[in-house]
Amino acid sequence: xxxxxxxxxxxxxxxxxxxxxxxxxxxxxxxxxxxxxxxxxxxxxxxxxxxxxxxxxxxxxxxxxxxxxxxxxxxxxxxxxxxxxxx
Amino acid sequence: xxxxxxxxxxxxxxxxxxxxxxxxxxxxxxxxxxxxxxxxxxxxxxxxxxxxxxxxxxxxxxxxxxxxxxxxxxxxxxxxxxxxxxxxxxxxxxxxxxxxxxxxxxxxxxxxxxxxxxxxxxxxxxxxxxxxxxxxxxxxxxxxxxxxxxxxxxxxxxxxxxxxxxxxxxxxxxxxxxxxxxxxxxxxxxxxxxxxxxxxxxxxxxxxxxxxxxxxxxxxxxxxxxxxxxxxxxxxxxxxxxxxxxxxxxxxxxxxxxxxxxxxxxxxxxxxxxxxxxxxxxxxxxxxxxxxxxxxxxxxxxxxxxxxxxxxxxxxxxxxxxxxxxxxxxxxxxxxxxxxxxxxxxxxxxxxxxxxxxxxxxxxxxxxxxxxxxxxxxxxxxxxxxxxxxxxxxxxxxxxxxxxxxxxxxxxxxxxxxxxx
Numbered sequence: 001x002x003x004x005x006x007x008x009x010x011x012x013x014x015x016x017x018x019x020x021x022x023x024x025x026x027x028x029x030x031x032x033x034x035x036x037x038x039x040x041x042x043x044x045x046x047x048x049x050x051x052x053x054x055x056x057x058x059x060x061x062x063x064x065x066x067x068x069x070x071x072x073x074x075x076x077x078x079x080x081x082x083x084x085x086x087x
Numbered sequence: 088x089x090x091x092x093x094x095x096x097x098x099x100x101x102x103x104x105x106x107x108x109x110x111x112x113x114x115x116x117x118x119x120x121x122x123x124x125x126x127x128x129x130x131x132x133x134x135x136x137x138x139x140x141x142x143x144x145x146x147x148x149x150x151x152x153x154x155x156x157x158x159x160x161x162x163x164x165x166x167x168x169x170x171x172x173x174x175x176x177x178x179x180x181x182x183x184x185x186x187x188x189x190x191x192x193x194x195x196x197x198x199x200x201x202x203x204x205x206x207x208x209x210x211x212x213x214x215x216x217x218x219x220x221x222x223x224x225x226x227x228x229x230x231x232x233x234x235x236x237x238x239x240x241x242x243x244x245x246x247x248x249x250x251x252x253x254x255x256x257x258x259x260x261x262x263x264x265x266x267x268x269x270x271x272x273x274x275x276x277x278x279x280x281x282x283x284x285x286x287x288x289x290x291x292x293x294x295x296x297x298x299x300x301x302x303x304x305x306x307x308x309x310x311x312x313x314x315x316x317x318x319x320x321x322x323x324x325x326x327x328x329x330x331x332x333x334x335x336x337x338x339x340x341x342x343x344x345x346x347x348x349x350x351x352x353x354x355x356x357x358x359x360x361x362x363x364x365x366x367x368x369x370x371x372x373x374x375x376x377x378x379x380x381x382x383x384x385x386x387x388x389x390x391x392x393x394x395x396x397x398x399x400x401x402x403x404x405x406x407x408x409x410x411x412x413x414x415x416x417x418x419x420x421x422x423x424x425x426x427x428x429x430x431x432x433x434x435x436x437x438x439x440x441x442x443x444x445x446x447x448x449x450x451x452x453x454x455x456x457x458x459x460x461x462x463x464x465x466x467x468x469x470x471x472x473x474x475x476x477x478x479x480x481x482x483x484x485x486x487x488x489x490x491x492x493x494x495x496x497x498x499x500x501x502x503x504x505x506x507x508x
Contacts, residue, residue, distance in 0.1 A: 019233070048225045048233055059309060059324040059450075068193075068205065068235040070213060071163040071174035074223040076091060 004057040020073030088254030089222035091177040101148035108154045111195040124242035125211035133259040154191040165190035175217035185218045206238035226250035297487035299460030304445040305353035314350040342376030352398040388425020397446040413441045438472030
């Protein structure tokens, strides 16, 4: 897959942060995110969207980010909330 | 399933619809009924009971339901049509706990096919899952998946998926009676029956995409739009149709006058603006319609009263081509003026059909002339059609069956040849 454009990457990171897949940026730190963290976040997002878990921010994944949805974050773990998942 | 981290300590929860959708065809009694059934879907699986209360009842109900726009005094502003649809607050002691908000700017519907609007019942079931303590799930058949997945059928017959049932029962235990024997709601007054779902064939007739003959085709932000009359289809960059059922033109292109029944040409300008053409006028959209629209085609260098069959921006030179019949004009976006020496003969585009329905450029940079049920592909940077053009449009682009192969019959034929074919 081609590399995502800077525009898609920026929108994607913003979207992944808003819905809890990436931690919010710390105001005192440079907003560097490792490609590995980003790939993991994209994989989880793809699972929620029912897409193949490639970890690549491709056109299909970006299009899924534009789908209508609920406003609540998908990943609540960062807020320290209890999560249980069926095996 | 995923749990949000809190649950109600009581088993009888009160609710009330505080505000109703303003621009929706759904009447308040229908909205109330849908809320009854959406709560009942959860109540059927546990010993939770839901009781509707009136405005005079105190204290405030546990689950206060409302339709609002933009910022509405919580941390989750709505964003207009599309995007975020609704949200609800997890159980707790705070006054807002359990409250459920719907974006009033969505087209809330019930009982219509996917693509016509957003099904209120499906979204309400999802949001009440949050109001009872469930987070988002990635299970394939869960109503708690975060993305809207379309209508879920008859509210009176709806039953949660196993994933959702298990999540709820983790919080509140199983119902002591079977769902069918258990009273799950106790409304203020006898609620009306849920509105009957329409039959499988939609009541509003719409055109068959497989018959082609589109008015306009455009690549808009990576998606291909096919316009036909007051309808359009969208093809995602992955090649998948958003829905086989077309969307209504005026519900999406807000501000386009109601008397515009067809879009004759459309294209996306390099600066991201989207132009729709009809007759001798055109409209410019970005996030919304620009003020002061429409404009006249003469602004793009065409003679008074002229119309266009097709408009496209050619990536090779950034210029805009406006096609009518067998001629075309060229407009320089950078200089904001028409290039001199036009119109010219469309024959420059070797193999292209005269008076195409429209011309569009794919994400890969190839140019496609479309007419009737066929397309002519011009590989990136060339003005010569592929030797195997034209090809049938429907199977390649619109998930239509491939036309049967015909064997040439000997004998005379009644056919017309154009100079370019």
